Amino acid sequence: MNSDHLTPKHSTRFNRILFTMLATVLLASCAKVEPKAVAEKPAGAVVQEVAAEKPAEPVVQEAVAEKPAEPAVQEVVQKKAPKVMSTAEKKRRFFAYMKPFVVEENNRLRELRGRLLEMRTSDALESSDLEWLTTVAARYNLELQGQPDQQFWDKLLRRVGVVPVEMALVQAANESAWGQSRFAKEGKNYFGQWCYSKGCGIVPSQRNAGSTHEVRRFSSPAESVQAYIRNINRSRAYREFRQIRSALRQQKQALDAEKLAMGLKSYSERGMAYVKTIQAMIRTNRKLIAGI
Secondary structure (H helix, E strand, O other): OOHHHOOHHHHHHHHHHHHHHHHHHHHHHHHHHOOHHHHHOOHHHHHHHHHHHOOOOOHHHHHHHHOOOOHHHHHHHHOOOOOOOOHHHHHHHHHHHHHHHHHHHHHHHHHHHHHHHHHHOOOOOOHHHHHHHHHHHHHOOOOOOOOOOHHHHHHHHHHOOOOOHHHHHHHHHHHHOOOOOHHHHHHOOOOOOEEOOOOOEEOOOOOOOOOOOEEEOOOOHHHHHHHHHHHHHHOHHHHHHHHHHHHHHHOOOOOOHHHHHHHHHHHOOOOHHHHHHHHHHHHHHHHHHHOO
């Protein structure tokens, strides 16, 4: 039918038919645009696949590993300020370090003295005992010939004895500047002991012209303590010390460190002033030493 000859009634019907056809074509085109695969999968599946292919990474850990702290920062973090030690703590540490050496040597002397006292009760010593006793006597500057008599025993037993721990420790502190002196650090000499053969020790930097003494060198603090106590026990300079000790024994009194310090006048050129210094140090540090 030619549209030029359509009546108004026919024209309206024709337009309706044409609109219906166009709508059908448009709907078919839209249905082809969206793929069927997408329509069949839920929305969450796409996210899950992406996560499986590229998992999340610990970004913070990687950043730390790749860029460590600067050296300057590390030094500030790691370096700690030196701890300032109190005077009381310095003293406590010194006494705690030295005390076992004094106690050990005193215990050895008690054992030796006990054997000598037991041996003195014998009427006649066997040859092996005499040989041993002769060696001990020589160590304390005494000579034994034949069987020992009462005079020999009195001299030897006066020399074989302990030194009060308090007196030994404060003398060590005084003579070694609490372990900080050159002779204590280099030669383990805590009591200022001298020797007189060349090369036996450390030459004092302020030694007088013409003097030949050196400050004795020891292999250990224990050896220094042993030599100090042996010197106190056998040297003529400390005869008064041994007399005071013997008197206290006879009176069955404790070996008081302050009283025995009176026998140290010859230990220093300061004489009685030195004795008073040692006595004051004993009083000041007695409780500290006893508590260690």
